[in-house]
Amino acid sequence: MVIEHLDIPGLDKACDYISNIERDGFALFEKVLDDGTVNQLLTVLRNLNSDVAFNQRAGKAFGIRNLLNVLPLTRMLANSAPLRALVEPVFGCEARVVRGIYFDKHRDANRKVAWHQDLTIAVRERVELEGYGVWSVKAGIQHVQPPIAVLEKMVTLRLHLDDTNESNGALRVIPGSHKHGRLDVEEIQSWKEHQWTVPCPVNRGGAMLMRPLLLHSSSAATNSKHRRVLHFEYSSANLPCGMNWYDA
Numbered sequence: 001m002v003i004e005h006l007d008i009p010g011l012d013k014a015c016d017y018i019s020n021i022e023r024d025g026f027a028l029f030e031k032v033l034d035d036g037t038v039n040q041l042l043t044v045l046r047n048l049n050s051d052v053a054f055n056q057r058a059g060k061a062f063g064i065r066n067l068l069n070v071l072p073l074t075r076m077l078a079n080s081a082p083l084r085a086l087v088e089p090v091f092g093c094e095a096r097v098v099r100g101i102y103f104d105k106h107r108d109a110n111r112k113v114a115w116h117q118d119l120t121i122a123v124r125e126r127v128e129l130e131g132y133g134v135w136s137v138k139a140g141i142q143h144v145q146p147p148i149a150v151l152e153k154m155v156t157l158r159l160h161l162d163d164t165n166e167s168n169g170a171l172r173v174i175p176g177s178h179k180h181g182r183l184d185v186e187e188i189q190s191w192k193e194h195q196w197t198v199p200c201p202v203n204r205g206g207a208m209l210m211r212p213l214l215l216h217s218s219s220a221a222t223n224s225k226h227r228r229v230l231h232f233e234y235s236s237a238n239l240p241c242g243m244n245w246y247d248a
Contacts, residue, residue: 017209018089021155025178025214028200032082032207038161042228044073045102045161065122065139067100067230068247074100075247078232083157086209090155091236098122098154098235098245105169105218105227112220115174115188118156118212119145121233122246129240141246146239148181151212153237158208161228165201168221171208172197177215191215 017027033041048064048071068075077083078097087095099122105111119134120143126135131147164170174195177183183191192215202208210216212233221227239245 021090021209021211024173024175026173026175026200026208026210028202029086029207029209030203031205032086033159033205035205038205041073041077041230042161044071045228063104064102065141066247067102068097071102074102074230074232077159077230078157078234083232086157086207087155087234090209091153091234095155095234095236096248097232098248099233100247101231103227103229103231105221106224113218115192115215115217117177117183117215119151119182121146121150121154121235123239124244124246127240127243129243132243145182148213150235150237150239151182154212154233154235156210156212157232157234158202158210159230159232160202160204160206160208161230162226163202163204164227164229166199166219167223168225169218169227170202171200171216171218173200173210174198174215178211178213181213183215188215 017029020027064070068078075097078100084095120136122138123142123144126142126144132144134145136143158171162168166172174191174197177191177195180187200208235245235248
């Protein structure tokens, strides 16, 4: 199936979310995608060959790391005017999508995700540079932890293709934790014990915008419903000479 057009409704311009992003590290939105667009995306995802998945069982894909290349339609979506209207107020027009991931939490691919920050970026090749370390390879793609300054110029947009609440793995976050840099294990434990945590339910077609340094977790699903999410990372940072974003 080829989708030539995505009919994405405009965002409510009156919604002031920038202060939420700066103060809390996240903001939630209703109906960023209409039902027709969600159905089109789900059809394409269901028809994908499971060989492209980093997590698959019984021929079904539950996760795709290089989503923008595997499914070019998602790059068009990530660069669409309504989605950029969410991202550009945070970083300006120089912000660009640098990674796309597809997640499906389901009873056949169901696990608890502990409290953590998103500390790695995907790059095209391994280049040894000061401040870049903890290299790893995931789905054949080089990943590295960059300096905090790079992560502070990033924002993640999560588009929900299913109604999501705590029974099927909605994120929980610790507001304000993104302001404190890279946290070690003991610091994360202290945040978890002494700060309040917030569930982030998002309905089908809704979205969550979050900073990668925001502490977040999710429980294993307690029902049989899907929790399918398109995860797009945007950045206004330029990487050092010789290092390139994998998907930019």
